[in-house]
Amino acid sequence: MLQGLLDYFTTTGFALLTWKMLVMWVIAGVLLWLAIAKGFEPLLLVPIAFGALIANLPTRGVITAEMQPNGVYESATFKIEGQVLEPAPGTVPVAGEPVTQVVKVTRVEGGLYDFISQGIKLELFPPLIFLGVGALTDFGPLIAMPRTLFLGAAAQLGLFVTFMGAGLLGFTAKQAASIGIIGGADGPTAIFLTNKLAPELLGAVAVAAYSYMSLVPLIQPPIMRLLTTHKERRIRMKSLRSVSKLEKLIFAVAVMIICILLVPDASALIAMLMFGNFLRECAVTERLVKASQNEIINVLTIFLGTSVGITMAAESFLAPETLKIIVLGVIAFGFSTAGGVLMAKVMNVMSPNNPVNPLIGSAGVSAVPMAARVSHNEGQKYDSGNYLLMHAMGPNVAGVIGTAVAAGYFLSTLGH
């Protein structure tokens, strides 16, 4: 009887626990604490942390994952059993040409997240989240003050600087690009790019990106203060003009065409972003807009967050590379912030009669709308009557476009 009990024990999960799993429980606990107690990006950190917890339990029927001989930790694979029907009905084999065969699938076997995670592997979730982001975003401030586009462009500096830094630390070019994109502060884009270029880093990159996005109010202000004078922080900008509905519709179509023509690899992201925005601005698809803004983005956020978290298995996450990614991520963020602020100062030199407050430059990183709020709050510290929020939304949404374009550049140069 005792032997039977011992034999049964070997079938339980206790026998499969490792110390690395326990360390990951602590990391998941810290992420949950940041999200729940501190309110840092709870909509994403809670699913990611919970997914990480699941990934580090000896589960069955949730996800299939194993370390490959080449050192790549492969997850979310499922088995398909089938019968090859040969020759395929209605086809005549021709010498020298590939033979078409029909496979009759008899059984598909896999865990819950083997299937749900296909949303990331097949690049479905990030573009669909962008649909919701587009439906939630008002590009009016950007259209009213288009020169803030250059702030959004300059705030991509961190991506490219970090690319070089990651290369110096031994990462491959594809991995370096995936790490650099953290500086864009755009979670879906970071996941989109990393999944294509360096899927082995997906968990670490996603956690770093979302953690730093939630820490924008702590990371950015010191850099903003360092690079601006007291006088510059008090600059009041001219009120924005109102933007017509037709202008907003033209904007959505024009941005989509220009970006896709320049960087076709960013098509999925840009097309969905602008489609969502077009739905919003055309004002005749209210039900679709509401679905995009709520149900679609909420459901996908749950699946995306948990799918990312579930890649954080101890075997792949507890590696020196993760620590390097965390450090490189904050460097990317810092340079992106500095790039936006410095570009604003350059614009003021070139156009002294219509200056921009350099504090809005930092909003060029695309953590929407948190980065814009940080610019606004910093400005209010030095002039309580200075409302920078709407001005900062211009570079903020420009940053979303800029990061997607940068991701498209990395994909087109490294992804083929």
Next chain:
Amino acid sequence: MHSLLITLSPRLLGALSEHPGLSESIPFQLTGLMVVFTALGLIWLVLTVVGQFFKRTAPAPVVPAPAVTAPVPVSAPDSLPPELIAVIAATVRVSLEGPYRIQAIVPVPAGQDWAHEGRRQIFASHQVR
């Protein structure tokens, strides 16, 4: 065209080595930044042109006729009617849900309505990422 691109820029189109040195990665980064600036610069150009068109065709703002009566001085808090103060206090109590003390009621300077409305919209919007 394809071969021309490769000739012009061997580091593009997948030709960048797996571990690029500084001499490779710096031009790669500069090219990337230029691509981003070009894309957003083109959007800026389109927006500027379209914006100029809409500014010209927009109807002129309606200028209200000057008031015939004598100018009314800006209301100081002590000159506000008590009903208005009660309404403001009740709004603060209901919308902020806490014990707050109103220390001043100041008229909003003209020309900031747009910024205020934008601020309200942003703070009320979803926190999606």
